Amino acid sequence: MDVSAVVVLMDNLWVAIGAILVFFMIGGFILLEAGSTRMKNAGHIAGKTIFTAGIGTLVFWAVGYGFIYGEGNPFIGLSSFFYGDYSAADGGLTPAVDFSFQVMFALVSLTIAFGGFAERAKLSVYVIFAVLFSAFIYPVVAHWIWGGGWLADHGKQDFAGSTVVHLTGAMAALAATMILKPRIGKYNKDGSSNNLAGHNQVYTALGVLILWVGWFGFNGASTFGVADGFLGFVILNTQLAAGAGAIAAMFTVWAVTGKADVPTTLNGALAGLVAITASCGFVEPWAAVVIGLIGGIMVVFSMKLFDNMKLDDPIAALSVHGTVGVWGTLSNGLFAVPALSTDIGWGQAGLFYGGSFTQLGVQTLGVVASGAYAFIISFIILKVLDMVIGLRVSEEEEIMGLDISEHGSYGYPEQMEAESVKLTTAATIEK
Amino acid sequence: METYETIKQWKEQHISSFLDSSKSLNEFHDQVMLKVLKVALRKMNKSPIPCQFTWFITGSGGRLEQGLISDQDHGIVYLNSNGENEAYFLALGEEISYGLHIVGYPYCKGNIMSSNPVWCKSIEKWENQLMQWMEDESWEVMRYLQIFYDARQLFGNPENLVRLKKIIYQYQLQNPNLLKRIAANMKHVKNAIGPMGQIMVEQYGIYQGYINLKYTAFIPYVNSIRLLSIKEGVFENSTVDRLEKLSQMEQYKKLLKHCKSNFLHLIDVRMTILNAMNYDDTHYLNVKKLTNDQRKEIKKVLKDGKSLHDHVMALILQ
Incomplete structure (x- = not known):
């Protein structure tokens, strides 16, 4: 076997490992979201994250991948539905490895979106929105930037998905938060x-911590190979930004x-990770530190701002993935170095290197267009759902907790059953 | 005939005319509580009273620094130690606590009430207890010791309290470690000014955007001045009177220069919180409603309080 064949296999292996790492991030989200909310909803949060990952996978397989990477127009891809390409590697990734990696990103974005639903949305809404988001929201934005769509033509840089994954998810979360109203x-x-x-x-x-580790796959395997060991550089930038953010x-x-x-400190680490996601392959390590630091500072004020705006965001999805997702994308326009952008034909260098606003303008356009699309479509879908079936559980169900109201058993049975006995006893005595 | 209910009504009718100064408000509270004591004594239905006793209040009442609403903190020192007296005064303590509660002074969460045997003792047993506390030096009793030092007689002979407080003064002269233990007990204060010079307000809840005057402003002053008073044998009760005495001492002149005016300002500010519905309300000041000058003034008071506290800590713990 010649060396180039070995390299191809290593590329495939690395991206497959990346897919596994990114999928494991779902575990990180389960703990993050359950820990950040109340006991009475813990089982529900864990369970819905798993089954919406299942829904997202099937929908992505059926239509999502095709909408992103199929042959189509600058707005949407229109082939490769019900993905089934089992051909072997031909000098690059096998289609199946590529698909496996891509589907995990869609699941992460979906899980971020559901952050905005926490502790008050109906189970049925999770099911329906998981289908629609995985078919019509995430794939469209991904097509624009990664699938050869109109933003890719402009030279939009988003190495691993600050915009595609994080901002898209956060915009859906924002729409949900607005329509669902505070807990x-x-x-x-x-x-x-x-x-x-x-x-x-x-x-x-x-x-x-699990998300942080998973991010090495998220960013690191977005190199799509092991050539020149560039993945090490991407991982280095990722690590620096996360530390700086915390x-x-x-x-x-x-x-x-x-x-x-x-909790704010923990969100700072995530903010550093989200911020560096777009730029991890374009900037120098010192810039990664700066990008992470600014992300960490922004997340604090953003959380406060949303709180003041009466947007109840239990797990800070809007701030971590939205506000900081925007910052991460724009940071490319400031810090991207020529050797990793202009010289390799991937957009332009940032303002601090190229001296022009070109790339910053492209990044801004990308954020505004993608953000607006994700928000508007999510808002319409959720508003219609709200009118037809109602997004929110009844007050009584919300007070008793979604574990018992939606699933019939508690995530913490001993604890919660003891609580409900206390409540019942108190009510009896008062009578 | 006067009952707790009639006292309550009388209090509610008249309190508004005593709100022009902290002094008159505190005198009014004293009056109300004495009325409660009288009713309680009558309800005990025992004449004559088995022996002489002193009924004292402590906490903010002891220091003449009560706001509009205040919880109850009080205790009893009686002269002769015997089983019968002990039973009588504990029962009286319970009656008083109940009466105060009815009249509008909520029960003390820390159980500093005459109904608690720890706070209702013969003078001889009080002496033993104070000695035990001082020898024990545990965290909790150091707090009791400070509370006791603020005790002020409302009924009976005030000399009993001075006699007991002198024990504390004498003990610390021989055992300098006592002051260090008290200092360690009061070391923590809620930070009022942020690293960027901003006033730190409550982050959540119904007092969001308010400052907690009790913990950020009063406590640093009150605790620091009390500690110096114990050290120097100042037996005055109010922080202002203590300050006056201490300021005359050469070693504190510089340290306490603006303290009195700051503290008086603080009391005035608290007197402006007139919409209080409960004990917690009386401690919270809405920063947003202050003018720029008022904000500057309160900031100075908070900063000076922290600096006083730091200085006293350094002095005692050195």
Whole structure:
């Protein structure tokens, strides 16, 4: 076997490992989201994440992949439905390896979107929206930027998906948050807000750590191969930005509130990861640190801003994936170096290197167009669903928790059953 | 005949005319509580009272720093130690606590009430208890010791309290470690000014955007001044009176220069919180409603309080 054949196999292996790592991020999201919410919804959150991953996979297989990579027009791909190409590697990735990697990104984006539904949406809404998002929202944006669509023609740089995966998911989450309205008890009559604290910071931290590790696949395998060992550089940038994000968020929240809030610090690490996702293959390590630091600072103020706007975002999906997703995409337009952009024919160098606003303009266009599309379509879908079947569970179901109301059993049976006995007893005594 | 209910009504009718100064408000509270004591004594239905006793209040009431609404903190020192007296005064303590509760002083969450045997003792047993506390040095009793130091007699002979407080003063002269233990107990204060010079407000809940005056402003002043008072044997009760005494001492002149005016300002600010519906409300100040000048002023008070606290800590813990 000659060396080039070995390299091809290594490319395939690396991207397959990447697919596994990205899929494992779903585990990170389960812990992150369950830890950041209340006990009575923990089983529901874990369970719905698994079955919506199942739905997303089948829909992506049936139509999603085709809409992204099929032959079509600048707006959408229109072939390769019910994907079944089992041909062997021909100098590059096998189609199946490529598909496996791509489907995981769609699932991550879907899971981010569901962050905006937390603790109050009906199970049926998860099912329907999982289908529609995986068919008509994510694939369209992915086609525009990665599938040879109109933004790719403009030279849009999004190495691993700050816009495609994170912003798209966050925009759907924003639409859901707006239509669902805040959880019961989040805001007081005088407009002040309460901290409905998540039930397990350790889960949240482990969730972040798993996501962090998964991100090495997310970004690292977006090299689509092992050539020149470039994946190492991408992983280095990823690690630096995540670290910088955590530190920046912790110091910022401490400076603002006087306490080094743990959930905010954890969101800072995620912010660093989201921020570097677009630029991890385009910028120098020092710039990765700066990008991560700014992401970490932004996430703190963004969380506060959404809270003030009465947008109840239990797991900070809007801030981490939305606000910082935008920043990450724009940062390319500032920091992309010529050797990794202009010289290899992938867009232009950033403002600090090329001296022009060209790339920054392209990045901005990408953010606005993709963000607007994802938001508007999600909003329409959810609004219609709201009118037809209603998005939100009843007040009673929300108070008892979605574990019992939607699934019939608790994630923490001993704890929650003891709680409900207490409530019943109190009610009896009052009578 | 006066009952707790009639006292309650009387209090509600008249309190508004005592709101022009902290002094008159505190005198009014004293009056109300004394009325409660009288009813409680009558309800005990025992004449004469078995022995002489002193009924004291402590906490903010002890320091003459009560706001509009205040929970109850009080205790009893009686003269003769015997089983019968013990039973009588504990029962009286329970009656008083109940009466105060009815009249509008909620029960003390920390159980600092005459109904609690720890706070209702003969003078001899009080002496033993104080000695035990000081020798024990555990975290909890250091707090009791500070609370006791704020005790002020509302009924009975005030000398009993001075006698007991002198024990604390004398003990610390021989055992400098006591002050260090008290200092360690009060070391934590809620930070009021952020690293960027901003006033730190509550992040969540119905007091979002408010500052907690009790923890960020009053406590640093009150605790620091009390600690210096224990050290120097100042037996005055109010923080302002303590400050006056301490300021005359050469070693504190510089440190306490603006303290009195700051503290008086703080009391004035709290007197402006008139829409309080419960005890918690009286501690929270809405920063957004302050003018720029008011905000500057309160910021100075908060900063000076922190700096006073830091200085006193350094002085004692050095």
